[in-house]
Amino acid sequence: MPGRAAISLFERIAGQPLAQAERLTDAIQLCLVKPGETIFAQDDLHPYLYVVESGLLKFTYLRSDGEEWIKSFIVEGQFFASLSALAPAGRASFSAVAIEACCLERIPFVALRDLADADLGWSRMIRNALMIYGERKERRERQFLTLDREEHYRSLVREEPNVVTRVPQKDLASYLGITPVGLSRIATRVRTEIGR
Numbered sequence: 001m002p003g004r005a006a007i008s009l010f011e012r013i014a015g016q017p018l019a020q021a022e023r024l025t026d027a028i029q030l031c032l033v034k035p036g037e038t039i040f041a042q043d044d045l046h047p048y049l050y051v052v053e054s055g056l057l058k059f060t061y062l063r064s065d066g067e068e069w070i071k072s073f074i075v076e077g078q079f080f081a082s083l084s085a086l087a088p089a090g091r092a093s094f095s096a097v098a099i100e101a102c103c104l105e106r107i108p109f110v111a112l113r114d115l116a117d118a119d120l121g122w123s124r125m126i127r128n129a130l131m132i133y134g135e136r137k138e139r140r141e142r143q144f145l146t147l148d149r150e151e152h153y154r155s156l157v158r159e160e161p162n163v164v165t166r167v168p169q170k171d172l173a174s175y176l177g178i179t180p181v182g183l184s185r186i187a188t189r190v191r192t193e194i195g196r
Contacts, residue, residue: 003028006051006105009079013132014125020115027111031104039096039104040082046092047109049081055102056166058175059094070175072140073099073163079129081109099167149178150186157190 003025011018033039033055040046042062054076061069071094074080082092086109115122143152153176156164164172173183 005053009051010125013128014121016121018121019119024111027108029106031106033098033102035098035100037098040092041095042092044092046085049107049109051079051105052076053103056100057096057098059096061094073167149176152176153186
């Protein structure tokens with residue numbers, strides 16, 4: 001049933017049951033996405049928030065030379081949106097692409113905003129969700145800017161082993177800003193140390 005994952009996640013984020021959840025359930029669309037399929041592209045008008053029921057996605061920026069830069073990955077139980085696309089006439093600042101087959105719940109942001117305007121619980125949920133989203137982004141930026149590539153890889157293995165084992169090596173190397181060969185060397189060193 002569309003909305004089950006979203007409502008459950010939103011109630012956890014709010015820290016309480018949310019009133020009028022059926023209003024949101026009616027607005028949720030279930031999206032089944034194939035590996036390699038783009039959910040939205042950089043510069044698209046796309047005022048939606050997604051909850052990942054199952055699957056793995058990557059978020060990418062397209063550089064001026066046509067190369068892709070991977071900014072992050074997301075897995076089941078998490079939510080995502082391009083915040084810039086949620087503003088009136090705003091456009092997505094990045095692309096969202098499925099790595100695995102995904103089941104997503106797509107929610108028009110206007111439906112969330114209307115609930116938040118009418119109910120303190122929904123308002124609290126959006127505030128808390130923005131804090132979670134901002135903290136996640138800040139942590140990734142700090143890792144990228146302060147850790148060398150091997151330390152960053154070790155941090156991923158510690159904090160998100162589920163992502164490391166599921167992401168293709170070429171995508172993980174791109175995310176870390178190294179070549180696939182460089183990643184292979186680092187991964188071998190880390191596996192050797194863990195095996196001791």
